[in-house]
Amino acid sequence: MRTKRFTPRAIFSLRKPKSPTPLCMVVLPGRVGLASSVAAATPVKFGLRLVRVCVCAVLWVATAASSLGQDTPDYFRQNCMSCHTIGGGRLTGPDLKDVTKRKDREWLTKFLLNPRGVIDSGDPYAKKLFEEARNVPMPTPPGITADRAAKLLDLIEAESKLETSQFKGAQVSTEPFTDQDRAKGRAIYLGTQRLGAGGTACISCHSMCDVPALGGGLLGPDLTNVYERLKGRAPLSAWLVAPGTETMQPIFKNHPLSSEEINSLVAYFESTTAQPPADSSGGQVTFLLSGLAGAVFGVFFLDSLWRRRFYSVRRTLVEANTGRGRS
């Protein structure tokens, strides 16, 4: 019930209070909302609320349970498959088939939780893996926990026993790249050709040797030698199917690249291999200078736009007529 301020008017105009029978309010459907605080105390209403809470709880449990079964494979698909297969051979990272036999679970869990840390700690096996991957470190899997790591290892173990794992990886075509592929890949890289699923063009975050300064973003690494770094066609294609870094994953999770687009991009990346990467230091100076130039231009442009704006009237008048500036 709304509080009423006791102004003199309110005091004198207080009407006969209405009968506050809660039952009556529940029976009249239109009144229930208005009188909820009063009605909550009644047994009938309390019963209704209890039922509602129970239904919510059951629904919540059901939803949560249904998601448990599908959770780990999805996670593997989104975060691991860009570099790893199970029984499909090496991509950027090693084939994970029977990985639990090669190394104990404790080490694997530690590595999963902080790959960079283990590599930097000087662990010889981790170092060997790092070199095999041509110094591409494994990114920390997004949202990894000890519990999730255990589930992942369970999954890998289970899949390893199968003849053909669902994570064997995509079959990459072996047809040679054509000039058309390369041109299309460059168009996709530059964003002149839009990605079918609406993903962001590579140039937003990455630079490239044959794109001039300010032409590429600085958030991601230079892509000039990416073909070589990720060990060729198959691993690079696999990476592009589901990019695994924390930055790229959320972008491409809902806007995946098509296999044709991947093929074109890989063709383009292959063509730029072995060239010196773009010089980003020059880009930064150009960026700074063009920013300054833009600011100066903006100041003069706005000043000319508002040249008739209002200045001080009195001071301008006095200074103009006395021929002296303000002391």
Place this chain on the structure above:
Amino acid sequence: MNIRSQVSMVFHLDKCIGCHTCSIACKNVWTDRKGAEYMWWNNVETKPGTGYPTKWEDQDQYHGGWEKKGDRPINIRSTGKARVVPNIFHNPYMPSMDDYYEPWTYDYQNLFNAKEGADQPIAKPISMITGEDIKVEAGPNWDDDLGGSPIYAANDPNLEGLTEEQRLQLSSVERLVFFYLPRICNHCLNPCCVASCPSGALYKRGEDGIVLIDQKRCRAWRSCVAACPYKKTYFNWFTGKSEKCILCYPRLETGQAPACFHSCVGRIRYLGVLLYDADRIEEVANLPDDQLVEGQRSLILNPFDPEIIRKAQSAGIPDGVIESAQRSPVYKFVMEWKLALPPHIEYRTLPMLFYVPPMSPVMADVNGDLANHAMDGLFHSIDAARVPMQYLANLLGAGNEGAVRYALGKQLAVRWHRRAETVGDIDRATADRYLREANCTIEEADEIYRLTSLCTFEDRFVIPPMYREQAIEMIREPHEQKAETGFGFVGGPRRGL
């Protein structure tokens, strides 16, 4: 026809002695407060001069008032639907405090507390805003009595259209001239300040036409400050609300004249009710410049016409107000005698404060050390006056001399007539000729003379019965209002919502 009543005013400039008593009365009653130190709801300006705030009449700078472009209906010049958004954080045509002046006081305590020294102690000027020492560079009447000042008088926007010779005359010895222009809010019929307010805080009272700012609704947009071409709304920097002249409505409601009217030494101020047709305001505000003065007069209705009286009664105007309108000195000055003219009606706000243009001294020839005041006859021709006709026309006639010439001619005729009557050194025929030329009868001349020179308090201020008990009915139940009077709290305006 939508008949309403308006408390309107006439200032007789020929009687103003520039004593600033009105300004001080207003200051003491209303604006002697923190945040309002710089405000002068009533101020007196020396003309030619730039006034307060400096050059307020220069709308090319201040962008006040309404603007008429071609055949399109009038628009507010300072703001508009499209201009509100880009200027939402800063209204570009806002006078700064420097354009008004930085108010100051003096360090009087120093006169008592100074250590003994070789020199007399002095009271240094101190800013009333910052409390720091200031170098006083401007004031609300900085160019007071400064006819011919090369900075202020020479830059009066009303000098537009004057010849180079006329301008030079205005600053040469024995030829320069000045008169006074007391100003308060004009309580316009088509107020630009009201139209510009985004919060709807300004309103014109239906029953008496007084324009007010609701201090609770004001949201400090300051659109009214920029929009008012007379710069008669002011922003209180302390309360964060705009303020303006309230025509002392609490005094009017209790039958007293406003403080500035009451205190006027020269008795230049007249106050009375006019009936007007609110339906035609828009049409008149859109007229071409040269028809505005006549257009505004056509809005004002004859309170003696039985048809008008009947319609006014059916429009809910009380008999007491109609009777007051019939005795209104303003109606006589504006409508019957056509002596009083609205200031700068080209701003199209249709001001309801009218000025009787001043007579000025005759021009003199300087011959060596002798100044020869050329004069044929006793009174000089109005065209030989020191204030150029064009100047007064710019101020009071939207640039057109006709109405000003008529008003000055009639005043001159009254002088001839009274001279013939009281002194008798002028023959009757000359006086009659002047009266005829001025379109004035002897009875009318006598009446003008009486209301100008012999007017009593009751003649000057015909304050209508305000019927607040009826006006309040529009807002709330009178018995409730009566029962609650004395309850509740009256809080001062506070910054914020």
